[in-house]
Amino acid sequence: MSEDVLAKVYEYLTPGLPVVPIAQGAEAVVFTSEKHPYLPNSGKFILKYRPPKRYRHPSIDKALTKHRTIGEARLLTKLFLIEGLKVPKLIACDAYNGYLWLEFLGEELPHGKGFSNLKNFLWMYATDDGDPYCSIVEETLKKVGQQIGLLHWNGYCHGDLTSSNIVLSRSGKNETSWQPYLIDFGLGSTTDSVEDKGVDLYVLERAIISTHSAHAEAYNEWLLKGFSEIYKRYGDAGEVKLKEVTKRFQEVRLRGRKRSMIG
Amino acid sequence: MVNLNAVAPGGGREYYVALGLEGSANKLGVGVVKHPVVGKHEGGDFSYDCESQILSNVRDTYITPAGEGFLPRDTARHHKNWCVRLIKQALEEAGIQNAAKDLDVICFTKGPGMGAPLHSVVVAARTCSLLWGVPLVGVNHCVGHIEMGREITKAVDPVVLYVSGGNTQVIAYSEKRYRIFGETLDIAIGNCLDRFARTLRISNYPSPGYNIEQLALNCKKKDTLLELPYTVKGMDLSMSGILAYIDNLAKDLFRDNRKNRQLFDRDSDEAKISVEDLCFALQENLFAMLVEITERAMAHVNSNQVLIVGGVGCNLRLQEMMQQMCQDRANGQVHATDERFCIDNGVMIAHAGLLQYRMGDFVKDLSETVVTQKFRTDEVYVAWRE
Numbered sequence: 116m117s118e119d120v121l122a123k124v125y126e127y128l129t130p131g132l133p134v135v136p137i138a139q140g141a142e143a144v145v146f147t148s149e150k151h152p153y154l155p156n157s158g159k160f161i162l163k164y165r166p167p168k169r170y171r172h173p174s175i176d177k178a179l180t181k182h183r184t185i186g187e188a189r190l191l192t193k194l195f196l197i198e199g200l201k202v203p204k205l206i207a208c209d210a211y212n213g214y215l216w217l218e219f220l221g222e223e224l225p226h227g228k229g230f231s232n233l234k235n236f237l238w239m240y241a242t243d244d245g246d247p248y249c250s251i252v253e254e255t256l257k258k259v260g261q262q263i264g265l266l267h268w269n270g271y272c273h274g275d276l277t278s279s280n281i282v283l284s285r286s287g288k289n290e291t292s293w294q295p296y297l298i299d300f301g302l303g304s305t306t307d308s309v310e311d312k313g314v315d316l317y318v319l320e321r322a323i324i325s326t327h328s329a330h331a332e333a334y335n336e337w338l339l340k341g342f343s344e345i346y347k348r349y350g351d352a353g354e355v356k357l358k359e360v361t362k363r364f365q366e367v368r369l370r371g372r373k374r375s376m377i378g
Numbered sequence: 379m380v381n382l383n384a385v386a387p388g389g390g391r392e393y394y395v396a397l398g399l400e401g402s403a404n405k406l407g408v409g410v411v412k413h414p415v416v417g418k419h420e421g422g423d424f425s426y427d428c429e430s431q432i433l434s435n436v437r438d439t440y441i442t443p444a445g446e447g448f449l450p451r452d453t454a455r456h457h458k459n460w461c462v463r464l465i466k467q468a469l470e471e472a473g474i475q476n477a478a479k480d481l482d483v484i485c486f487t488k489g490p491g492m493g494a495p496l497h498s499v500v501v502a503a504r505t506c507s508l509l510w511g512v513p514l515v516g517v518n519h520c521v522g523h524i525e526m527g528r529e530i531t532k533a534v535d536p537v538v539l540y541v542s543g544g545n546t547q548v549i550a551y552s553e554k555r556y557r558i559f560g561e562t563l564d565i566a567i568g569n570c571l572d573r574f575a576r577t578l579r580i581s582n583y584p585s586p587g588y589n590i591e592q593l594a595l596n597c598k599k600k601d602t603l604l605e606l607p608y609t610v611k612g613m614d615l616s617m618s619g620i621l622a623y624i625d626n627l628a629k630d631l632f633r634d635n636r637k638n639r640q641l642f643d644r645d646s647d648e649a650k651i652s653v654e655d656l657c658f659a660l661q662e663n664l665f666a667m668l669v670e671i672t673e674r675a676m677a678h679v680n681s682n683q684v685l686i687v688g689g690v691g692c693n694l695r696l697q698e699m700m701q702q703m704c705q706d707r708a709n710g711q712v713h714a715t716d717e718r719f720c721i722d723n724g725v726m727i728a729h730a731g732l733l734q735y736r737m738g739d740f741v742k743d744l745s746e747t748v749v750t751q752k753f754r755t756d757e758v759y760v761a762w763r764e
């Protein structure tokens with residue numbers, strides 16, 4: 116990430132706050148800190164900063180940064196209260212300047228395979244002597260599907276479902292199973308629109324196809340399976356809603372294929 | 379391992395020569411490209427560096443009057459009228475005297491594109507092939523853009539933003555295919571610009587997009603930007619909302635509809651928003667969305683190189699915005715080309731087709747030369763990359 120952006124952050128924060136840059140995401144720069152922003156606690160915390168983007172007009176930039184930072188904070192607080200749904204805990208939000216403080220999640224994968232987001236996890240099993248279809252992968256993807264099911268069932272959309280925006284966490288080092296957390300709600304929304312949900316699923320399916328091409332078919336099937344399980348818990352009403360969403364999902368997909376593509 | 383020298387050039391030559399024919403939309407392009415035989419191409423992925431020489435690159439665009447788009451039938455007629463003349467001109471400029479002997483392959487656009495124009499060009503390609511006894515290669519138009527862009531800019535493995543009249547895609551290579559990471563959920567960027575231009579009767583010469591770019595430069599109120607429904611969904615985007623919104627304003631402005639108080643001042647009746655302001659706002663919003671989805675894809679695949687291809691890619695404002703994004707992002711680089719290569723042309727078809735040919739992939743039977751309106755970028759098996 117560029118020095119200018121980092122300098123800006125260090126100038127803005129309380130001097131001596133030990134923040135270390137760890138990632139440049141799709142729109143934010145992400146730091147970790149050992150210190151809580153305002154409590155005496157220590158631990159591991161995330162600072163997510165959306166820097167101004169020079170490339171876009173200042174009025175677009177200001178509107179987007181504010182809207183997305185507030186939006187993400189608001190969604191995280193609501194989602195955190197939903198039983199079974201796993202999202203990082205919000206610690207603090209400074210919407211005007213584009214800062215969020217969050218609980219840290221995840222860990223480093225073994226053998227230098229990188230941070231434990233779903234993308235690196237799937238790549239880890241897809242390379243070398245890993246088995247991309249092993250039961251841990253299947254189970255994890257179904258759990259991811261369940262998380263998305265819970266999100267949609269409760270009337271929310273993520274807006275940017277990719278394997279980079281799903282973090283896997285283990286309760287202990289010896290624990291073999293992973294718990295997926297949904298992160299990065301900057302494009303998320305509160306919505307009951309079937310269209311939004313259909314698009315959400317379509318975006319995810321395409322992200323899996325492009326990023327995990329060789330195994331995408333099985334992966335998408337497992338995701339959808341987990342997703343459906345949640346809806347099916349709610350009996351007939353759930354089945355009806357599930358049908359609506361999957362039907363729209365297929366329509367959105369078909370629209371993509373039918374789109375005329377004149378060079 | 380990729381071996382680009384698997385098929386030897388004809389006539390004992392030390393180089394390959396390809397003729398490329400493109401006519402998937404309103405441009406008819408013919409080009410001749412030459413690849414020298416280079417030792418390093420035998421073992422490794424050097425497809426971005428073929429040391430290619432462009433021997434000729436000629437084009438004729440079917441321009442319709444302001445306010446009108448190009449229809450398939452008329453465009454096909456234009457291509458039929460000009461095809462022979464352009465092929466002759468391209469061969470002459472390239473110094474090809476005996477096409478039967480001097481050409482290794484004839485490359486044509488297989489799709490995607492408009493059916494009738496594609497068809498009129500493939501007929502010419504087949505005829506030349508039979509006449510001269512030179513094999514054919516069918517090329518995916520998008521892959522043509524990508525490979526030409528890589529060759530010109532020497533971008534090894536970039537995230538590609540492909541922006542043209544009918545396409546808007548964010549692409550990256552992985553496992554033998556150009557994978558689509560993001561794309562439009564409805565209309566293409568060029569389509570959006572063209573339709574807006576039509577409403578305002580902006581000239582189609584040299585292209586509506588170019589004229590919008592020039593008008594936007596003359597916007598006097600760059601500080602106060604008209605707000606448009608900016609819509610990004612993950613790595614995808616939607617432009618129909620913006621078009622519907624701005625097109626309504628454009629219609630009222632064109633018809634001088636004073637009742638529209640967003641455009642005309644309540645007291646003085648004077649226009650508050652000019653054509654230039656609309657062009658500026660449209661570009662700023664659409665391009666910000668394009669740059670944003672490109673950045674999202676870069677983050678997702680851990681890349682810091684971008685290549686912009688396709689007709690809208692010659693827009694300097696878009697290139698500038700992309701540059702700024704990349705600089706702020708781990709000192710990334712932007713690669714773009716000028717109108718000779720951005721705008722549809724025959725050279726890109728010749729170049730990509732030649733890569734395909736050098737991997738031993740060419741038409742064995744004329745039944746394989748059927749053109750297709752829909753042909754997704756990720757359907758092509760990219761044999762020439764590692």
Ligand SMILES: Nc1ncnc2c1ncn2[C@@H]1O[C@H](COP(=O)(O)OP(=O)(O)O)[C@@H](O)[C@H]1O
Nearest residue numbers: 138140141142143145161203217218219220299
């Ligand atoms: N709570 C968290 N715990 C651990 N890592 C995180 C957390 N939030 C974000 N990250 C890391 O930072 C990256 C970017 O954060 P994200 O919220 O996705 O922002 P962006 O919108 O820029 O993609 C993530 O892909 C992840 O690697």
Ligand SMILES: [Mg+2]
Nearest residue numbers: 140141280299
């Ligand atoms: Mg992210």
